[in-house]
Amino acid sequence: xxxxxxxxxxxxxxxxxxxxxLILTPRFAELDTVLELTxxxxxxxxxxxxxxxxxxxxxxxxxxxxxxxxxxxxxxxAMFNIGxxxxxxxxxxxxxxxxxxxxxxxxxxxxISDVYLGVITLTVTLILFNSINSxxxxxxxxxxxxxxxxxxxxxxPALNYPGxxxxxxDLEGMFxxxxxxxxxxxxxLRLLLASRFGRIIVGIRENERRAELLGxxxxxxxxxxxxxxGALAGFAGCLFANWGNFVSPTIFGLAQSxxxxxxxxxxxxxxxxxxxxxxxxxxWLTTALGANQPSGSDWWTKxxxxxxxxxxxxxxxxxxxxxxxxxxxxxxxxxxxxxARTRRVAAASLEPKQAEEG
Amino acid sequence: xxxxLLQTRDLSMHFxxxxxxxxxxxxxxxxxxxxxxxxxxxxxxxxxxxxTGQLQPSLGQVLFRGHDIxxxxxxxxxxxxxxxxxQVPSVFDGLSVRENIWLAASRIHNRHRVNAVVDEMxxxxxxxxxxxxxxxxxxxxxxxxxxxGIVLSTDPDLILLDEPAAxxxxxxxxxxxxxxxxxxxxxxxxxxxxxMQFIRMIAKQVTVxxxxxxxxxxxxENILRNPLVRDVYLGxxxxx
Amino acid sequence: MDFVVxxxxxxxYAVASLALISVGLAxxxxxxxxxxxxxxxxxxxxxxxAIVATSNGVNIWIAMLVVAPxxxxxxxxxxxxxxxxxxxxxxxxxxxxxxxxxxxxVGLTTAIFGNTxxxxxxxxxxxxxxxxxxxxxxxxxxxxxxxxxxxxFAVLRFTRLGLIARGTMQNANMAAALGVNPPRVYAVxxxxxxxxxxxxxxxxxxxxxxxxxxxVAYVAKSFITVIGGGAAILSGTVSAxxxxxxxxxxxxxxxxxxxxxxxxxxxxxxxxxLLPQGITGRFFRRGL
Numbered sequence: 001x002x003x004x005x006x007x008x009x010x011x012x013x014x015x016x017x018x019x020x021x022l023i024l025t026p027r028f029a030e031l032d033t034v035l036e037l038t039x040x041x042x043x044x045x046x047x048x049x050x051x052x053x054x055x056x057x058x059x060x061x062x063x064x065x066x067x068x069x070x071x072x073x074x075x076x077x078a079m080f081n082i083g084x085x086x087x088x089x090x091x092x093x094x095x096x097x098x099x100x101x102x103x104x105x106x107x108x109x110x111x112i113s114d115v116y117l118g119v120i121t122l123t124v125t126l127i128l129f130n131s132i133n134s135x136x137x138x139x140x141x142x143x144x145x146x147x148x149x150x151x152x153x154x155x156x157p158a159l160n161y162p163g164x165x166x167x168x169x170d171l172e173g174m175f176x177x178x179x180x181x182x183x184x185x186x187x188x189l190r191l192l193l194a195s196r197f198g199r200i201i202v203g204i205r206e207n208e209r210r211a212e213l214l215g216x217x218x219x220x221x222x223x224x225x226x227x228x229x230g231a232l233a234g235f236a237g238c239l240f241a242n243w244g245n246f247v248s249p250t251i252f253g254l255a256q257s258x259x260x261x262x263x264x265x266x267x268x269x270x271x272x273x274x275x276x277x278x279x280x281x282x283x284w285l286t287t288a289l290g291a292n293q294p295s296g297s298d299w300w301t302k303x304x305x306x307x308x309x310x311x312x313x314x315x316x317x318x319x320x321x322x323x324x325x326x327x328x329x330x331x332x333x334x335x336x337x338x339x340a341r342t343r344r345v346a347a348a349s350l351e352p353k354q355a356e357e358g
Numbered sequence: 359x360x361x362x363l364l365q366t367r368d369l370s371m372h373f374x375x376x377x378x379x380x381x382x383x384x385x386x387x388x389x390x391x392x393x394x395x396x397x398x399x400x401x402x403x404x405x406x407x408x409x410t411g412q413l414q415p416s417l418g419q420v421l422f423r424g425h426d427i428x429x430x431x432x433x434x435x436x437x438x439x440x441x442x443x444x445q446v447p448s449v450f451d452g453l454s455v456r457e458n459i460w461l462a463a464s465r466i467h468n469r470h471r472v473n474a475v476v477d478e479m480x481x482x483x484x485x486x487x488x489x490x491x492x493x494x495x496x497x498x499x500x501x502x503x504x505x506x507g508i509v510l511s512t513d514p515d516l517i518l519l520d521e522p523a524a525x526x527x528x529x530x531x532x533x534x535x536x537x538x539x540x541x542x543x544x545x546x547x548x549x550x551x552x553x554m555q556f557i558r559m560i561a562k563q564v565t566v567x568x569x570x571x572x573x574x575x576x577x578x579e580n581i582l583r584n585p586l587v588r589d590v591y592l593g594x595x596x597x598x
Numbered sequence: 599m600d601f602v603v604x605x606x607x608x609x610x611y612a613v614a615s616l617a618l619i620s621v622g623l624a625x626x627x628x629x630x631x632x633x634x635x636x637x638x639x640x641x642x643x644x645x646x647x648a649i650v651a652t653s654n655g656v657n658i659w660i661a662m663l664v665v666a667p668x669x670x671x672x673x674x675x676x677x678x679x680x681x682x683x684x685x686x687x688x689x690x691x692x693x694x695x696x697x698x699x700x701x702x703x704v705g706l707t708t709a710i711f712g713n714t715x716x717x718x719x720x721x722x723x724x725x726x727x728x729x730x731x732x733x734x735x736x737x738x739x740x741x742x743x744x745x746x747x748x749x750x751f752a753v754l755r756f757t758r759l760g761l762i763a764r765g766t767m768q769n770a771n772m773a774a775a776l777g778v779n780p781p782r783v784y785a786v787x788x789x790x791x792x793x794x795x796x797x798x799x800x801x802x803x804x805x806x807x808x809x810x811x812x813x814v815a816y817v818a819k820s821f822i823t824v825i826g827g828g829a830a831i832l833s834g835t836v837s838a839x840x841x842x843x844x845x846x847x848x849x850x851x852x853x854x855x856x857x858x859x860x861x862x863x864x865x866x867x868x869x870x871x872l873l874p875q876g877i878t879g880r881f882f883r884r885g886l
Contacts, residue, residue, distance in 0.1 A: 042695060061691055110871045115633060116691050119821050120867055126818045127863045134856035196464055203461045206450040213410060213438035213448070215465050216514055254814055265694065309705020315698025317693050321685060 011190065014273065015183075018145055018308065020153050022179045026172050034175050036287065040280045041178035041302055042239045045185050047263040047279035048272060049232035053187055055269040056198070057225035058205030063121030065256040066128050067096040069229040072247040073132070076156045080145035085159040092238035093231050100230025101223065102357025108219040108226070122257070129252040150246025156241050169242070178239055184275070185232060189313075192228075255308065262311055265318050268325025286310065361424055363388045363492040363516060363546050364409070368430075369418035371404050378404040380570045381418070386516070391542045393557050394550045396567030397590060401469040402550045404443060405567070406518050410442045411435040422516070441514035445521050445550075449508065451494030455485050458493055458504055462478070462511035475511065478592060483507040484533075498525045502534075510541070519549045523556045554582070566590070604732060605851065611736050612850075613843030614743035615802060620823040621746065621835050622795030627824050628762055628831040629787050632682060633689065635696040637820055639703040639794050644670045644799025645808035646707060649718055653761030658721060669794040672793020678785045686784075694882025700813060707810040720804035722858050735804060742801050746794070750832055762832075763787070819859075822866035828876020837877045842866060 026034055046068055053059045071092040078088035103124060107117055136149025144152065159177070160168040169177060192198050204211045204218045212218055241247050250256065259282070267278025286307055303309050322329055364386040371379040379401040384578065386392055394402050409420055411432035420428045427435050430589040448477050450458050456476060463475045481488045483503045488496065502522065504574060509517060522538070523531045531553065538560045551557055557578060564581045566573040568590050576580070581587055623637045634640075643695035647669040652660035681699060685692045754760035762783060798814075799808075806812065823842055827834025845865045852859030869877075 037787060050739050106867075106871060110874070112870065112874055115693070116825060116874070117691075117820075119633070119825060120694060120870060123818045123822060123867060125858050126814075127766060130856050131860055132865075134854065196469065199457065199461060199464075202455065203450050205456075206452045207448060207668065209412070209432075210450060210508070211461070212432040213412075213436055213444075214462050214508065215433050215435045217431070255701075258701060261694065261697070262368055303709040304706040306709055307710065308701040311700045312700065312702025312705055316681060316695050316702065317698075319695040319698065320681065349581045 002266070003217060010273075011187075014186065018179070018183045025179075026175055027318035031171065032091065035171060038171075038175045038178045039240070039243055040197035040283050041166065041182045042236055042243055043263075043283060044182050044276045044279045045178075045239065046236035046260060047232055047267070047275040048182075048185050048189060049236065050260050050264050051267075051269075051272055052192075052232070053225050054264055055271065055275065056193060056251065057201050057222060057229070059222055059226055060118050061121045061226070061229070061259055062118045062261070063123075063258045064229070064233055065102055065252055066121070066125045066231035068240070068256070068260075069090065069128060069132075069247070069249075069251040070096040070099055071234030072251055073153070073237075074234070075238040075241045076153045077142050077145040077147075078248050079157050080153075081143040083157070084163075084165045086162045089159060089238060092241075093234045093327075096234030096237070101227045104223045104226035108222045112242075121223050122254070125252055125257055126253065129249050133249040134163035139154040148248075150249060152246060154246050154248065156245045159242050165216040174239075174243060178243070181235070184271055185235075185278070195222075197221070197279040213240070220308075244312075255311075260312060262315050262318075265313070265325055266314065268329070270325040271327045274325050274327035278325070282311075282314070299306070307323075333343045337342075360388065362386060362421075362474045363390070363423060364548075365421040366409075367419045367421070369405070369408060369420060370416050371408060371413060372416040375586075377413075377474075377570050379408070380568075382572055384565065385548060386548065389542070389544075391547045391560060391562065393561040393564045394462065394548060394567060395587075396551070396565060396573070396583075400567040401578055402567050403520060403569040404442075404570075406442060406520055406548075407551065409435075409518060410440060411567050421515050437515075438513065439513075440517040440518065441509040441512055441516070442518040442593070443502075443505050443509050443520060443522060445524070446584040447498070449493050449501055449505050451491060451492070454490050455493055455496070455504055455507075456480065456489040459507050459511050469510065475528070479507050482510075499527065499530050502526065504538070506534075514545065516546045516548070519547060521550055521552065523551060523553050531556055532559075558582075605730060605847075607736060608851075609844055609847045610740050610878075613700045614740040615805075615837035616819065616823050616846075617747065618739070618798040618801060619742045619795075620671045620680055620820040620839065621750065621796065622791040622793070622825075622833045623820045624661075624824045625794065626788055626791035627793060628829055628834070630682075630686075630784055631689065632686075632788075633696070633821075634791075635693055635704060635767065635817065636677070636700040636813075637680060638815070638817035639700045640795035640813075641709075641802070642808060642810065642813045643673060643703065643709065645792040645803035645812070646711065646716075648803050649716055649808060652718055652802045654702030658718065662795065662803075664798040667758050670796025670799070671789045671793030674795075675789040677792070678788035682788060683781065683784070687864035691751065704813065706791050706808050711810065713810060715807040715809040717807040718804050739805070740802060742760035742797075742860040746864045747798075747832065747836060754832065759807055771807030784851075795839070810872070818863060822863065826866050826869045826873075826876055828873075830878035835875055836877040841869070841877070 025037060029037070046064070049067070050061065050064045053061055053064075075088050075092035076096045078091045082088055101120070107120060112120065133150050135147035136151060138146065140147045140149070145154070158168045158170075158174075160169065183332065193202070200211070200216055201221050204216065204221055208218045216258065237251070240251070262273045263279035263282055265278070266282060267274030267276065289304055289310060290307070318325065324332070362385045364384070365380055367384040369379060369384070370377065370450065376594065377461060381404065382401075384405075389392065394405070396402055401564050408415045409510045411427070411430050415428050418428070419426050422435070422438055422440065425438070427438065430438075450461065453461070458477045460472065463479065464472045467475050477486075480489050483506060485503060485507070488500065496504065502525070506519075506522070511520065511527070519538070523534050527533060535556055538549065540558075549557075549560065561578045563575070564578050565575045565582065566587050573590065574584060574586060576584065619641060622640065623634060626634050626637075627637045628657040644666040648658075648661045651665040652658050658667060677699065681695050685695055719735060720735040722738055725732065725734055754763060777785050780805065804816075819842075823835065823838045826842065827836075827838035842862050842865060846862040848858075849861035853861075
């Protein structure tokens with residue numbers, strides 16, 4: 001079985017599992033489970049946005065939540081002003097993309113190194129957080145939408161079927177939409193990465209100087225990758241604003257950014273399925289631990305229900321012990337098993353010969 | 359006289375107070391093969407970096423077919439037709455041999471043609487059987503070949519080779535010399551090398567660098583007989 | 599006139615507090631090329647150390663100036679030996695691991711101290727400048743910053759430790775060449791950086807109060823000060839603090855504190871774009 005067939009099998013498996021999940025879940029699960037799963041799907045789209053730019057593009061963005069939050073806020077603000085969701089939906093993708101393009105131009109064409117990029121993206125996130133957080137007063141509004149500062153914006157109208165304002169998407173519809181969005185994003189990125197563009201960005205990640213000496217302009221490729229990542233995160237933000245009908249500045253917070261990084265690190269850089277698994281797994285874990293919050297007052301039982309503590313432990317442990325992430329590590333292990341087997345088979349077939357020679 | 363392929367005018371590079379390259383006037387004709395020799399630190403690699411846009415010269419100009427490229431970006435120069443094999447092989451270690459060649463070839467070929475071109479190149483550099491192995495796992499000599507394959511796949515008119523025979527076995531050196539001669543049938547080359555055997559196999563004309571400037575430029579026979587050149591090399595060896 | 603004096607004090611205070619919160623990070627970054635994203639939490643721990651010590655009857659000055667740096671310095675050494683040591687040369691992984699550490703510490707302190715602000719009241723009372731009142735503690739913070747900078751200057755300039763430090767800043771192999779055990783140099787450096795952060799956190803605790811997530815407020819500001827300043831520990835920290843502190847305070851006067859902070863962050867991004875090597879990468883290259 002060569003790599004190509006494995007690849008196609010894997011894709012097929014993801015497709016079948018995804019579609020089965022899409023169709024079957026609402027029939028068999030409780031409504032609040034469906035609601036919970038919806039947000040997992042939305043966050044998985046967000047994790048894919050970083051999987052693309054960091055895992056494949058080699059661009060370490062500490063502020064992916066900036067684009068996510070911008071998407072959510074854009075949708076909310078546009079919705080209060082327009083009322084019909086087609087334009088707000090598109091704006092929620094276009095605006096973060098444009099912002100990513102602007103920031104990317106500033107950074108990549110300024111030849112700012114990777115590490116500083118991390119600090120700059122983190123700073124931008126904090127600027128957004130601080131700015132939005134302080135707009136609680138009624139004087140801060142954009143058109144009919146009050147920004148609400150640290151209180152956030154409640155009661156965001158839901159998406160409607162394009163062109164028909166009355167036909168709003170219900171909770172079950174949100175589940176279908178989010179799951180479909182994840183599947184489309186996943187397969188879309190697979191296509192992108194198999195294309196010439198995708199292979200070139202991986203080449204640039206591997207050796208930027210070499211790519212340049214072959215005639216590719218790394219700045220342009222990174223800029224486009226970063227912009228696509230911004231658009232995807234904005235898209236996820238729009239879905240998120242719909243899911244809870246609410247956004248608040250914490251969406252820009254460092255905790256949110258850290259989570260996205262953790263999903264990708266745990267799942268594995270350089271894969272797409274890894275960050276999805278990482279994202280869903282970690283969210284499930286947080287929910288499970290949070291739900292079991294004991295009424296006791298031992299400080300160490302409180303610790304286990306404490307999200308930052310758990311995230312911190314996971315992040316340190318993975319960086320030190322499993323730096324490649326789960327999926328690539330399992331992949332290596334599988335390959336090792338396969339090779340060990342071939343070696344055994346080869347050794348077995350050699351033995352009689354050696355016996356003859358001896 | 360026809361316009362030269364490459365010409366530098368008073369090309370200089372200063373790092374702080376150190377003059378790594380100073381006032382180099384160098385001319386290369388279309389289709390020529392030139393060897394650069396000189397002790398370590400003579401400025402050969404810095405010279406190459408300026409020709410390929412990896413460093414911007416402090417002073418002076420680089421003209422490629424009459425265009426001033428001294429301020430151009432590395433990728434623009436590559437697109438004009440200058441390819442370089444660097445001293446330490448610069449390849450895509452995390453990708454397979456085939457993917458390495460593919461990345462280079464797909465810059466100039468459309469997707470219908472590129473796979474055929476890649477297969478041809480794999481054959482040419484003798485790595486067809488290793489096509490799906492990761493370049494990072496190959497031996498040093500093979501990585502050198504991969505890099506050569508990458509450079510050739512972008513079909514440049516001028517190829518710069520920085521110590522192509524370094525770390526190769528005797529047999530591999532012969533094979534490389536043969537390949538260099540074959541490439542030279544259609545392209546111009548500048549080759550930096552220490553191995554005199556190798557230079558004798560490939561070169562007609564040799565330029566000697568010393569302390570950032572051109573010491574002398576002559577035919578390979580005369581260079582090898584030149585006492586000044588011998589001093590530069592012997593002096594360095596004596597010091598080492 | 600009174601107003602000008604008051605403004606001057608405020609600007610000086612902004613500069614001093616920036617220099618205080620950044621200098622520990624600058625030492626760690628300048629000497630080890632380690633970007634410590636848990637820096638904000640070191641400041642936070644300094645604040646808690648001072649508060650716990652005073653509530654157990656320790657004199658407030660001793661709590662701030664002795665206990666806090668000692669406690670946080672020790673924590674720093676432990677962190678170096680259990681996490682940082684394994685990641686040298688892997689800058690991105692170090693950033694990620696220290697981010698993990700940052701979350702870990704936030705979680706831990708939340709569990710222990712709860713998610714509320716605790717404070718100690720600022721000693722030294724207040725005094726009158728014409729029509730305005732300002733607190734004596736403001737002047738104390740400025741004085742601490744000045745003394746600290748002078749002390750670092752003296753250590754770097756006149757002691758053997760300073761010589762090793764300067765050598766390591768120029769060339770990482772220098773410490774080994776001087777016959778010093780590099781792992782120990784790194785552990786000590788990280789410890790000193792952490793101790794200074796603890797001191798800064800404690801000194802600022804009466805002004806801002808302490809709560810588990812206060813590090814977030816510090817971390818971006820100290821980072822851009824260090825990166826904006828460049829590789830030289832002292833001249834970098836001081837020059838960047840002066841620049842950003844002034845911008846911050848003037849923007850605060852013109853608008854609100856929040857936008858003062860935003861102006862500071864935005865100015866920093868522009869500076870990093872213009873001078874990727876920082877101020878000392880371009881000017882004062884021979885500085886300490």
